Amino acid sequence: MQSVHIVSAYDEELKFLSRKIAAMGGQAERMVDQAIAALVNADPALGQRVIQDDALLDEAEREIDDKAILIIARRQPMATDLREIIGAIRISADLERVGDLGKNIAKRVSVVAEGRQPSSLFRGLEALAELALTQLKEVLDVYASRSVDRIGFVRDRDEQIDAMYTSLFRELLTYMMEDPRNITPCTHLLFVAKNIERIGDHATNIAETIYYIVTGEQMPPERPKEDKSHRVTLTGDA
Amino acid sequence: MAETSTQTRARRTVRLTAGRLHQNRWMLMAAIVAVLAVHFFGVTSGRFTAAIILLLVLFALVAPRTQASRRLAEVAARTERSPLDRLSGEKLAAAVADPLIIFDRDGAVVHANEAAVAAFGVVRPDLPLLLKFRAPEMQALIEGVLGGQSGSLSVEYVERVPFERVYRVAASAVGRGTGLYVLAFKDQSEARRIDRMRADFIANASHELRTPLASIAGFVETLRGPARNDPNAREQFLQIMQNQTGRMARLIDDLLSLSRLEMKAYVKPGVKVDLRQTIEAVIASLSPLATETGVTIEREFEEGEFEVHGDRDELFQVFQNLLENGCKYGQSGGRVIVSMHRSTEAGEPEIEVTVRDFGPGIPAEHIPRVTERFYRVDVETSRAQKGTGLGLSIVKHILSRHNGRLSIKSEIGKGSAFTVHLPAR
Numbered sequence: 169m170q171s172v173h174i175v176s177a178y179d180e181e182l183k184f185l186s187r188k189i190a191a192m193g194g195q196a197e198r199m200v201d202q203a204i205a206a207l208v209n210a211d212p213a214l215g216q217r218v219i220q221d222d223a224l225l226d227e228a229e230r231e232i233d234d235k236a237i238l239i240i241a242r243r244q245p246m247a248t249d250l251r252e253i254i255g256a257i258r259i260s261a262d263l264e265r266v267g268d269l270g271k272n273i274a275k276r277v278s279v280v281a282e283g284r285q286p287s288s289l290f291r292g293l294e295a296l297a298e299l300a301l302t303q304l305k306e307v308l309d310v311y312a313s314r315s316v317d318r319i320g321f322v323r324d325r326d327e328q329i330d331a332m333y334t335s336l337f338r339e340l341l342t343y344m345m346e347d348p349r350n351i352t353p354c355t356h357l358l359f360v361a362k363n364i365e366r367i368g369d370h371a372t373n374i375a376e377t378i379y380y381i382v383t384g385e386q387m388p389p390e391r392p393k394e395d396k397s398h399r400v401t402l403t404g405d406a
Numbered sequence: 407m408a409e410t411s412t413q414t415r416a417r418r419t420v421r422l423t424a425g426r427l428h429q430n431r432w433m434l435m436a437a438i439v440a441v442l443a444v445h446f447f448g449v450t451s452g453r454f455t456a457a458i459i460l461l462l463v464l465f466a467l468v469a470p471r472t473q474a475s476r477r478l479a480e481v482a483a484r485t486e487r488s489p490l491d492r493l494s495g496e497k498l499a500a501a502v503a504d505p506l507i508i509f510d511r512d513g514a515v516v517h518a519n520e521a522a523v524a525a526f527g528v529v530r531p532d533l534p535l536l537l538k539f540r541a542p543e544m545q546a547l548i549e550g551v552l553g554g555q556s557g558s559l560s561v562e563y564v565e566r567v568p569f570e571r572v573y574r575v576a577a578s579a580v581g582r583g584t585g586l587y588v589l590a591f592k593d594q595s596e597a598r599r600i601d602r603m604r605a606d607f608i609a610n611a612s613h614e615l616r617t618p619l620a621s622i623a624g625f626v627e628t629l630r631g632p633a634r635n636d637p638n639a640r641e642q643f644l645q646i647m648q649n650q651t652g653r654m655a656r657l658i659d660d661l662l663s664l665s666r667l668e669m670k671a672y673v674k675p676g677v678k679v680d681l682r683q684t685i686e687a688v689i690a691s692l693s694p695l696a697t698e699t700g701v702t703i704e705r706e707f708e709e710g711e712f713e714v715h716g717d718r719d720e721l722f723q724v725f726q727n728l729l730e731n732g733c734k735y736g737q738s739g740g741r742v743i744v745s746m747h748r749s750t751e752a753g754e755p756e757i758e759v760t761v762r763d764f765g766p767g768i769p770a771e772h773i774p775r776v777t778e779r780f781y782r783v784d785v786e787t788s789r790a791q792k793g794t795g796l797g798l799s800i801v802k803h804i805l806s807r808h809n810g811r812l813s814i815k816s817e818i819g820k821g822s823a824f825t826v827h828l829p830a831r
Contacts, residue, residue: 183512183534186534186537187534187536187537189537190534190536190537190538190540190545191536191540191542191545193540194539194540194541194542194544194545195540195542197540197541198541198542201566288780288781291778291779291780291781292775292778295775295778298566298567301566301567302567305567308537308540309527309538311537312533312534312537312538313528313530313533313538328774331773331774332774332775334771334774335771335772335773335774335775338771
């Protein structure tokens with residue numbers, strides 16, 4: 169990216185890829201955000217819009233794939249360029265999945281909206297979605313700035329998301345046991361929570377891809393230090 | 407004296423003549439070349455040619471320069487323009503309070519002013535703008551202005567995380583043909599937050615306020631009806647009613663301080679606060695509660711200075727809420743330990759303040775969620791302890807304003823530890 173090629177069209181093509189990824193990222197962030205808003209405010213119309221927007225992401229992914237294959241065939245890229253292109257293919261696939269998950273959340277809006285659910289349920293989901301969206305945003309910011317040195321936050325937050333998800337899961341089960349009429353909406357909300365948790369995972373994947381693009385090495389597999397984990401859970405030493 | 411004035415006059419005449427010659431040089435040269443050409447074709451004699459050239463030079467010497475009024479106007483224009491000429495775009499951007507980002511034809515950042523860095527984090531030069539602002543409407547805006555759409559375009563841009571901010575963004579080209587463009591952000595978050603707050607208040611608080619109101623209404627009814635002539639019951643009911651109104655008042659206080667904090671979520675507080683002194687003050691103010699609940703508060707402070715940047719009242723509230731919780735919910739443990747030490751574990755130097763109780767502890771599944779508003783681990787205990795469900799939410803808000811964080815460890819049956827991490831100065 170930073171390097172300059174003799175053929176300036178090559179630079180243009182690489183720039184096009186990263187711009188397209190950013191646009192996809194923005195679209196995916198928007199979809200998830202709106203899907204959650206639709207769910208919390210019981211707004212099926214907004215949900216419908218999210219479902220329609222998914223086509224844009226699919227289209228963008230195909231476009232990136234085509235372009236990437238063309239570049240590889242035409243320019244025979246090496247080193248950073250090659251990683252950049254392969255990375256773009258992988259990130260676009262992850263973002264497309266994020267879009268699908270957002271769409272899936274949006275699809276459940278009308279069912280959940282039928283009976284008014286206790287607001288505390290949504291509060292938990294909102295907090296979970298906020299974590300996942302922050303994760304996605306920061307990862308995409310790193311894609312823009314290429315400053316991978318502080319990418320450790322990603323795993324840190326992923327743990328927070330997992331802990332929050334576990335807690336929500338428990339809460340939803342309690343509601344179902346209290347009253348069988350809650351089972352339908354709560355099951356849908358359970359899937360919504362799972363989808364959000366998956367969005368966090370995709371964001372982590374993207375972070376790993378970015379790390380690979382920039383450094384040429386896989387992200388170190390070891391877990392972060394104790395300092396990070398205790399913020400999240402749980403029954404360690406008190 | 408007279409000599410000097412003659413000298414200056416002579417000098418001025420020389421300068422004037424030179425100036426006239428300079429100004430008319432092109433016409434003069436052209437005329438001379440023409441005369442010489444005529445001479446070479448042998449039409450005129452040498453002496454005649456020389457005379458004509460001399461005549462031309464003399465004419466150039468006396469020909470009037472540009473009119474004085476025009477000259478004055480030019481000078482005036484020069485002095486008028488110069489303060490702005492010397493002003494660099496960077497300084498101008500720095501003087502603007504709203505975020506401002508200048509970018510070039512390729513959409514790469516040229517300069518971001520201080521407000522922009524504060525709002526969007528580090529925006530280094532050369533960063534492609536389209537990668538930083540990914541929201542679809544921002545993409546359309548930037549592409550529109552780069553694509554040469556004239557006039558200034560503007561959209562509404564919402565940044566959802568880490569806290570909600572709403573901007574009106576205008577994009578326009580700088581001057582003509584400079585190849586530079588500018589994005590100007592206007593913060594409109596406050597209006598949005600007020601809106602949000604109202605909706606939130608109706609959703610959450612009305613429910614919380616309803617419960618005590620219902621019980622007060624019930625007791626009033628009983629007092630006017632069946633218990634009209636029963637002095638014992640009356641006393642008891644009035645006591646309950648007083649407790650309930652107290653609870654409503656506390657709830658409203660907490661809600662107000664929480665919404666105040668949310669309103670100014672990103673105004674970074676900036677006075678030096680001595681934590682040791684603050685915590686001592688908190689302990690002193692809570693000693694009646696500690697005596698009442700039978701809890702002793704112990705201190706384990708490391709030696710040295712503990713200073714952070716922040717707002718003293720807000721930090722006071724953080725430790726007050728934590729210690730109050732420790733005394734109330736850790737009552738069975740009989741003691742609460744406040745410890746303070748420095749740490750560099752997370753990379754940056756930090757000050758860690760831990761409030762540890764030896765009560766029943768918090769079940770693991772609740773820990774990630776205790777900072778949510780109105781989230782209660784155990785509704786009954788919380789009500790009995792006059793909790794509002796907002797204490798830790800307030801703590802979290804204050805800490806995020808101070809670039810700090812809260813970590814919680816707990817073990818069932820052994821107690822909980824709430825640790826405040828604040829960046830050390």
